Amino acid sequence: MxxxxxxxxxxxxxxxxxxxxxxxxxxxxxxxxxxxxxxxxxxxxxxxxxxxxxxxxxxxxxxxxxxxxxxxxxxLNPQVKAVEYAVRGLIVMKADEIERCLREGGKKPFTEVIKANIGDAHAMGQQPITFLRQVVALCTFPELMDSPGFPEDAKARAQRILRGCGGTSLGSYTASQGVECIRQDIAAYIGQRDQGVPADGNNIFLTTGASDGIVSILKMLVSGRGASRTGVMIPIPQYPLYSAAIAEMEAVQINYYLDEDNCWALDINELHRAYQAAREHCQPRAICIINPGNPTGQVQSRKCIEEVLHFAYEENLFVMSDEVYQDNVYASGCKFHSFKKVLFEMGPEYFNSVELASFHSTSKGYTGECGFRGGYMEVLNLDPEVRAQLLKLRSLQLCPPVSGQAAMDVIANPPQPDEPSFSRFHQEKTAVLGALAEKAQLTEEILNSVPGIQCNPVQGAMYAFPRLFIPSKAVEQAKALGMQPDMLYCLRLLEETGICLVPGSGFGQREGTYHFRMTILPSKEKLKVLLDKVRDFHIKFLKEYGTLEVPRG
Amino acid sequence: MxxxxxxxxxxxxxxxxxxxxxxxxxxxxxxxxxxxxxxxxxxxxxxxxxxxxxxxxxxxxxxxxxxxxxxxxxxLNPQVKAVEYAVRGLIVMKADEIERCLREGGKKPFTEVIKANIGDAHAMGQQPITFLRQVVALCTFPELMDSPGFPEDAKARAQRILRGCGGTSLGSYTASQGVECIRQDIAAYIGQRDQGVPADGNNIFLTTGASDGIVSILKMLVSGRGASRTGVMIPIPQYPLYSAAIAEMEAVQINYYLDEDNCWALDINELHRAYQAAREHCQPRAICIINPGNPTGQVQSRKCIEEVLHFAYEENLFVMSDEVYQDNVYASGCKFHSFKKVLFEMGPEYFNSVELASFHSTSKGYTGECGFRGGYMEVLNLDPEVRAQLLKLRSLQLCPPVSGQAAMDVIANPPQPDEPSFSRFHQEKTAVLGALAEKAQLTEEILNSVPGIQCNPVQGAMYAFPRLFIPSKAVEQAKALGMQPDMLYCLRLLEETGICLVPGSGFGQREGTYHFRMTILPSKEKLKVLLDKVRDFHIKFLKEYGTLEVPRG
Known part of the structure; x- marks a missing residue:
């Protein structure tokens, strides 16, 4: 030891x-x-x-x-015990404790905890999109409809939403599937995004954030015992909601590894390998894809999506495409392709048969409205009886939060060029996305300048997931403590610099590799400070464990 | 047939x-x-x-x-298939279909569907509490802080809430347990409600409506297989969220029957009977109580609550008290006693040991803010490790909707007598509760004037759950159709009058008895029309099946 x-x-x-x-x-x-x-x-x-x-x-x-x-x-329910959720796990509890300590006058080698552990844009200082907040405020307090301080297009949106609510009040339950006119707006938005691929409001289910929809679909899919237990294919690294939900439902997690050496691309051969290996002990029934990637930040190519969909078609898999970062694409040459659009382009044999659920949210994109818990899923090719069961399952929650539904509507139905709020909206949206693109590049550059850190381009989403060289002595020490080496690394980083990141082990990674996930959300100035501190810490860490010579590649 | x-x-x-x-x-x-x-x-x-x-x-x-x-x-997951949820089930789908038909110019013997199936106050025309909406609107669009149209106390509440949010924005994720100052306000509210019984903000978990909290606690409790499977005691009639969640989790539902002949009181002997009978095939580990009752409207006496708590103490049961109707008590001589307060008064041996979770919501009471999906649970005597697990489980949802948290805060921290909004707030609150009390009495009186309908006093909550005499020929017909007799009754009522009620079979009832649940929420005028229509329909129904002589009692 x-x-x-x-x-x-x-x-x-x-x-x-x-x-x-x-x-x-x-x-x-x-x-x-x-x-x-x-x-x-x-x-x-x-x-x-x-x-x-x-x-x-x-x-x-x-x-x-x-x-x-x-x-x-x-x-205690052993399935609850089996759940792990790193994004809000030990490291964040520790950060909260340090924050309390600082508030109570405790001394630390820093004055502030910087939480770069979670994609929480507003907490990092991003300002809300004015039009979105105006619409939700008008829905909340309709007396404001008489106020000259609110633009007419915001009032029209709010009135449209309220007309869809029982008693024209945001305080009524809506249909469990969501307000009808909001579902129509979302269908229109999808149709436009996908360049005319048909979308139907009856296939839209509003949700409480994207997580809620993902859990509902997984819940439908899980069945069987032993070797006929449902297997769910997920990328590694993954967003740990997937592994947590799969554990809670006692389904079988089937890992397919993204290719770190190839910008975290999804390799179709790896899908086949994972599928074949899993078939021996479970019944693979679904494949989850996160595009753009979380925590990995890659944007999938159209070709790759087509391969995945062909694979799902051949193997009869239900496709769950997590597309909450669809507006967060930064790298030149990268473009978001929805799974649905690619499926359509593959022809009716595919488009009319592959069961697909895709997820979106108010929490990411350029709005970053996490607290509203808004989101939707679009389902395709569901068996009608199964769909009735989904509706029943969703109805147990009564309905998604209505202000979140209203926020989702604004994203689907933003101001148009001929409307009074357009220029402000456009300017705010462009500023947020422009700053994110700059920060994505800055993060990649600074991290790659540190010996022993290697970072793929942040093509999209909101995170960098760099690979860390951790000296063998540190690895041994962590193992002796029964802890993952990157957990040890992140705990020390937190304690010594106040920076809160999530260890790669919380997302899954290839055996013997180590990472952390950090968001690119802090302001540019704060992000630079953060990255400088990470660099200094990393060099100090290497020195302390007696290694400054690090292998590359 | x-x-x-x-x-x-x-x-x-x-x-x-x-x-x-x-x-x-x-x-x-x-x-x-x-x-x-x-x-x-x-x-x-x-x-x-x-x-x-x-x-x-x-x-x-x-x-x-x-x-x-x-x-x-x-x-499909067989546990999903097993779920039933009458409040949004077949009868409501049918009502939606009829509404669509009317909108599209279809002809029916009525011009409007009246949905008295669900406790959805605003949909029935109840107006929001102004102060609550002002605070939430201010939180949503803080530019309004400069508006002279908003009172200072509403601004102060909004500022306090926003200071508790990351980046002072409603759009940030909050702690999974909820905003700290809101938890403090709720603890202070509970302390005051329970006349000084200590309450601790660390025991408060904000939730997405009460249902979400109930599901979380049940999820923690379910374990074991076969005869060691977790059994959960629930009242019959019950709110079907309980039976649905229990079915979904494959726990064992243990029915204890409320005493219809005694105003739906909970009889302690019935608890013992149900418990003993269940022990043979499962491990009873929790008891759920709904007080005031849904769908039954009774308000439990202090003595009854003490008996339940003593029983839970002796049998080592986790107590789940659903107290979402705590502000909805109408009958003279009835008073709401919280389970926690009674537990405290029973002495430290009880107060320091019985595990209790109690649930509250923004959806009911005098606010009726269902759409905000606000709520909280207070937990007591949780094992610290178990509590950490609960927090982990809750963190998978990231956080409850923040506008719902803000709405919950206003309920916990309403305007005080020396504040500018007090008189308006007080007037609005009193008006809502006064009208509900009147409508509770009106409903009971008119229903009891109908031959073959027998209704217990609506002491509290928002529903009447009268017993229906259904002629044997109608019962036979329903059975031949594979349908519950009160489902047949409610379907015909809906088709012939446009009134949407939920059959008693959706809530559970003693074999051979039939009921419906109706809300008392429509305006007094509409409620009278509704009740008159029910009377006329019922008499016609009896005549049609050849019986006007109905047994009483």
Missing amino acids: HRLPSSANRSLVAGALEQYCALVMRPKSKTIRQESVRFKTQGPIESYGLKRYSTAEATVAATSKIREKTLTMET | HRLPSSANRSLVAGALEQYCALVMRPKSKTIRQESVRFKTQGPIESYGLKRYSTAEATVAATSKIREKTLTMET
Whole structure:
């Protein structure tokens, strides 16, 4: 076992490890109970947001006569236990703890935590699109319809949406599928995006963010036991909602690896390999694609999409295309092609048969409206009975948040050139996307200037996912601590610089490779500072573990 | 088999049955495929919202060479298939179909469909609480902070909420548990409601409506196989979210029957009976209580709550108290007691040990803001590790909609007597609750004046759940059609009067008894019309089936 480099690091790593174990391991019940009592008095569990206990709970903790709890780590739903979700996992809890510490006057080698762990544009200072907010405010408080401060096109949008709501109120439940006129607007938007490929509002389901739709479709697909259990093909690296949902539903995760040496492209041979290997122990029934990629930032070529769709056609797979970054394409020569459009172009044999669900959201793109939890999915070629079942399943949630539906409508139906809000809207949209493109390039350039960091072009989406060279001594140390090496790396980065990134292990990566995911969302100035700090930390890290000679390629 | 009374009825009932069968039955795959093709050309499936098909789909339907679909009724997740959700089920699809027919100039014996099937206040014309909408509009479009049209207290609330949001924007993700200051406000609200019983913001989890919280807690609790499978006790009649979630999770539903002859009171002996009977085939681990009751409208006495909590303590059950109607108490002598407050008053042995989750929502009460999908749950005595798991599970959804969180904050932190919005707020709140109380009484009185209808007092919540005498010939006819008798009743009521109610069979009821659920939400004038129509229909229905002599009691 490699010795810890310093006592400060030891306490950091040990503390984090303790928390990590509490989250992911499954010790026996009695042990846990003792642990929890100890945690209550000693406090390291506080980083889970469990800081304050009521006096009553403290009293229980202090006495030894504890009535057996109904819900313990032993009795907890094992599928819930199996879920991991790195984007909001240990590293973020640690960041929250440090932020609290700073607020309470604690001393750190930095004054601010920079959270580049999650695609949360507004939290990073991006301003909302004015027109979108005007429409939602008008829907929320229709008395504003009389206000001269609001443009007529925003008022018209709001009135159209409200006419689609029961009692013309945003406070009514809508149809579970979403407000009808919003579904029509979305269908029109898709038709335009796909250059005339037909789209039907009856195939649109509004959702609570894209995640909600993805979970619904997966839930429909999962069945069987043992070797007939549903297998779901997902890219590695992936956005961990997929692995989490698959684990929760006890489906089988089938990994297909993206080709890091080829800008994270999807290689059709790798799909065949993964499929064939999986068939022995499960029934592969769906393939998930994220395009543009999260966390990997690649934009798929039209040819690649066609290959995937042909593969899905041949193997009878349900296609789930996560296209929430469809507006986030930066690299010259790259272009977003929707799976639906390519399917259409492949001819009626494909377009009339392949079952496809594609997902979009208000959270990304140029609006970044995560908090509204707006989104939709478009489904194609669903068996009508199955579709009725999907509607039933969706109706359990009653309806998606109506202000999120309204926000989604604005994205589908933005101001037109002859409308009063057009120029402001256009200017705001262009500014956001332009700045993102600049930051994508800046991120790639600075990261590639660091010895031991190698970053593919950020062609689209909102993240860089560079490969890290981690010295073998650091790897050994992490392993001795039962921790992934890039988790150790990110924990130390956080503790020493205040920068919060997510370790690559949370997204999946080829054995023996290490990465982190960082968003490109901070302002250009802050992003430069962040990247400089990452560089300095990385060099220091390499030195500390006795290696500055790093292999390239 | 009893003959159908008329050919018009035959087509109605047969059409509905066909749809019903498609929804709940599971014919073999090939049959389904043929059926769906037939549905596509003939159209009765349209009532599922499947009206328009794209040309491409129609082409597929017309050809015989259909590529096998991946997702069919045969391969669909059987747990999804098992779900039933009457509140948005067949009867509502039928109502939508009739509404479309009326819009398109179709002729019916009425001009309007009245949807009294769901607690959707704004859709029934209830006006939003001004202060709530002002705060949410200010949060949505902060430029309004400069507007003299908005009161200072609304601005202060909005500023406080925005300060709790990343980048002071409603568009940022919040913590998965919800905005911290909103959780604090909710804790303060609970403390005040429960006359000083301590409440802690760290025990509050904001949710997407109450349903979302209920599903999360159930998900945590479900485990085991066979006789060790988790059993969940629910009242009968119940709100069908419970039965649906339990079915979807393959848990065991344990019915305890409310006492209709005693104003739907919860009888502790019935709890014991149900528990003992269930222990033979499952592991009862949770008890759900809805207070005030949905669909039954009763308000539980303090004594009854104490008995339930004592029972849960003794049997080591997790308590889930659905208290979304806590502000909806109308009957004199009735008062809302929270389960938490009663637990506290039972002493530390109870208060420090019984695991409790209670649920609240923006959708009901005096605000009726269903569309915002706001809500929270308060958890008590959770094992700290389990709590970390709950947080992890919740984080998969990223965060509840932030405008819903803001709406929830206003309910927790309404204008105070010394603030400018107080008098308007107070007047609006009192008016809504006063009107509901009047309508509760009116509904009970008119229903009880109808021979063959018997209605318990609507002490609280938003529904009447009267018992219907259905003549044996109608029962036989329904059975011959494979339909519940009260479904037949409600379908005919809808077709003949335009009134949409939910059959009691969707909520559960004692064998051989029949009910419907109707909301008391329409305006007083419309409610009177509705109740008169129900009376006339009921009398006609009895006559048609040859019975006007009905048993009482």
